[in-house]
Amino acid sequence: MMKRTLALVVATALAAAGCGPRGEAPKAESPAAPRVALVLKTLNSPFFIDMERGAQEAARRLGVNLTVQAAEREVDVDKQMQIIENLIQTGVKVLLVTPSGSKEIVPAIAKANKAGIRVVVVDTRVDPQAAKDAGITVDSYIGSDNYEGGKIAGRYLVEATGGKANVGVLEGIPGHETGDQRLRGFKDAVKDAKGVKIVASQTANWERDQGFTVFQNMLEAHPEIDAVFSANDMMALGAVEAIAAKGKTGKIKVVGYDAVEDAKKAIADGTIMGSVAQFPSEMGRVAVETADKLLKGQPVPAEQLVRIDLVTKDKPGSAPGAKQ
Amino acid sequence: MLTGATAARRARELGTLVGLVALAALLSLLTPHFLSVSNLLNVAEQTSINAVIAVGMTFVILSGGIDLSVGSLLALAGVVLAAALRAGWPTGAAIAAGMAVGGTCGLVNGMLITRGRLPAFIATLGMMSIARGAALVFTSGRPISGFAASFRQLSTARVLGVPAPVVLTIVVYALGHFLLTRTRFGRYVYAIGGNEEATRLSGISAGFHKTMVYVLSGVASGLAAVLLTARLNSAQPIAGINYELDAIAATVIGGTSLSGGVGTLHGTLIGALIMGVLRNGLNLLGTSSFFQQIVIGIVIITAVLVDSFLKPAAK
Numbered sequence: 001m002m003k004r005t006l007a008l009v010v011a012t013a014l015a016a017a018g019c020g021p022r023g024e025a026p027k028a029e030s031p032a033a034p035r036v037a038l039v040l041k042t043l044n045s046p047f048f049i050d051m052e053r054g055a056q057e058a059a060r061r062l063g064v065n066l067t068v069q070a071a072e073r074e075v076d077v078d079k080q081m082q083i084i085e086n087l088i089q090t091g092v093k094v095l096l097v098t099p100s101g102s103k104e105i106v107p108a109i110a111k112a113n114k115a116g117i118r119v120v121v122v123d124t125r126v127d128p129q130a131a132k133d134a135g136i137t138v139d140s141y142i143g144s145d146n147y148e149g150g151k152i153a154g155r156y157l158v159e160a161t162g163g164k165a166n167v168g169v170l171e172g173i174p175g176h177e178t179g180d181q182r183l184r185g186f187k188d189a190v191k192d193a194k195g196v197k198i199v200a201s202q203t204a205n206w207e208r209d210q211g212f213t214v215f216q217n218m219l220e221a222h223p224e225i226d227a228v229f230s231a232n233d234m235m236a237l238g239a240v241e242a243i244a245a246k247g248k249t250g251k252i253k254v255v256g257y258d259a260v261e262d263a264k265k266a267i268a269d270g271t272i273m274g275s276v277a278q279f280p281s282e283m284g285r286v287a288v289e290t291a292d293k294l295l296k297g298q299p300v301p302a303e304q305l306v307r308i309d310l311v312t313k314d315k316p317g318s319a320p321g322a323k324q
Numbered sequence: 325m326l327t328g329a330t331a332a333r334r335a336r337e338l339g340t341l342v343g344l345v346a347l348a349a350l351l352s353l354l355t356p357h358f359l360s361v362s363n364l365l366n367v368a369e370q371t372s373i374n375a376v377i378a379v380g381m382t383f384v385i386l387s388g389g390i391d392l393s394v395g396s397l398l399a400l401a402g403v404v405l406a407a408a409l410r411a412g413w414p415t416g417a418a419i420a421a422g423m424a425v426g427g428t429c430g431l432v433n434g435m436l437i438t439r440g441r442l443p444a445f446i447a448t449l450g451m452m453s454i455a456r457g458a459a460l461v462f463t464s465g466r467p468i469s470g471f472a473a474s475f476r477q478l479s480t481a482r483v484l485g486v487p488a489p490v491v492l493t494i495v496v497y498a499l500g501h502f503l504l505t506r507t508r509f510g511r512y513v514y515a516i517g518g519n520e521e522a523t524r525l526s527g528i529s530a531g532f533h534k535t536m537v538y539v540l541s542g543v544a545s546g547l548a549a550v551l552l553t554a555r556l557n558s559a560q561p562i563a564g565i566n567y568e569l570d571a572i573a574a575t576v577i578g579g580t581s582l583s584g585g586v587g588t589l590h591g592t593l594i595g596a597l598i599m600g601v602l603r604n605g606l607n608l609l610g611t612s613s614f615f616q617q618i619v620i621g622i623v624i625i626t627a628v629l630v631d632s633f634l635k636p637a638a639k
Binding site: 043044067069070071072073075076077078079081082083085086087089090091101103104106107127129130133134173174175203205 | 355360370562
């Protein structure tokens, strides 16, 4: 009996460990090269998959020994912290991280600092107050200006609706720096257009299925809505489905954010008007280049902004994936 | 007959421990980073939150029930604790408030199950949604963060080099073990899980003891909320999603039977450690999180398969 128990558990463990290195990091284990870790919020979003690709390409080009890890769920701040703690144990030299929470990441960065690891923050900023209180050091921030992106979306919506619209807004997770800034930028841009009113604004937690239900309900409560700003494309795509279910396709103008692959298709079909494109693969590339400089003892800028751009039916060419 | 059953259970317990040791041995061969004092303390610290929730879950499952609300209770207790701290309450009072919130919700769970005669699955499923919603309403969806260093000591302090959350977890397991094996309450929990009707007929107030089991589980979630909030220096209303499944997994891997009456707390601790060590080891090896989920699933199924292999021997 005992033997069987033992055999089963060990077999499981073997299966676990044996597949591990083959599954994820085939080329990595050259123990001499100092290692760089990229910790993403998640890997089940096209945005972060793009970022990983950009980072891997740069790592190959520069000969950087890169490990990429992510939590299963984007909002799981504790899991992200565990991953960082575990990476500290493996002796990485530079940590590139996209924080799952602007404040919640601070204790993890403090631990990395203490272990002498250089830290570069990508995409989502660290809350400045929390960073100051904890006395942490971040070598560089790489991302795009979400406030400016929100403004671009707002100006475009004003232009596309001729300055007259009842807008429903789908927000990101509250307290999440990225979404908050996009929303602030959007509001500032539509403030001066007298005919543009925000009639409803609710969170759909960045998710597609929630975008569907939240917007469906919004539309029930506010049938006058004829325009949507969504703080990311996943929620916008959910809203597009809700609009179709209501038989209002074409009557409601949707503006999204991120210009992910599905959104670009929707833009080509005309179900989404436009989306603010970020360039996650460039963020990944710049992040690894920055890590390379840090390893070589070269100075790096405290802030590195990656370009943003508006994708519409008339100018799909500037979309991030278009160059492939 | 009885000795056969006991022997089988012993074998099962030992099997879990051997599994943990074998896993650790394997990982220390595969990566040089696993077997170091700092990494082992790191694993223990990471395991502490799930381990504390799993104490309550073990009592619940031993009594023949289930508690799906623990993750949401953790979130609700966490934001209440955080709001109290931000409002300038003394640390002790804020912690008591958080744990009281967990305990009160647990009491409601217990009353619904015993007085309302709801299946535990349904009552705690409802509470899971209510507590999550309450946490979101209470905070308008925003995290509450930034606490005094004295509170964060609960995460950052070291006692003889051991992280405070680990020390706290050990204390909780010691208390739980005492409660379960050395008190009348503990014996009743086993009895209720083994045969509730017979327990009731022998004059024991099964309803009261069952209710207390859910209170205990709620308080344990509240304590886990204290650990998580101190660790992240923030309480999130969306914290603890799926934590009930991790706690159930630790309990089941540790050999507690889902049908109640059989199991131990030290088994649960080993179960929680197996999960923690697996996640840590797979991180150290650079395995993707997608793959980790598959492995955890295999381990849960393996553990219960072993149980069912051992059952015939118990007859």
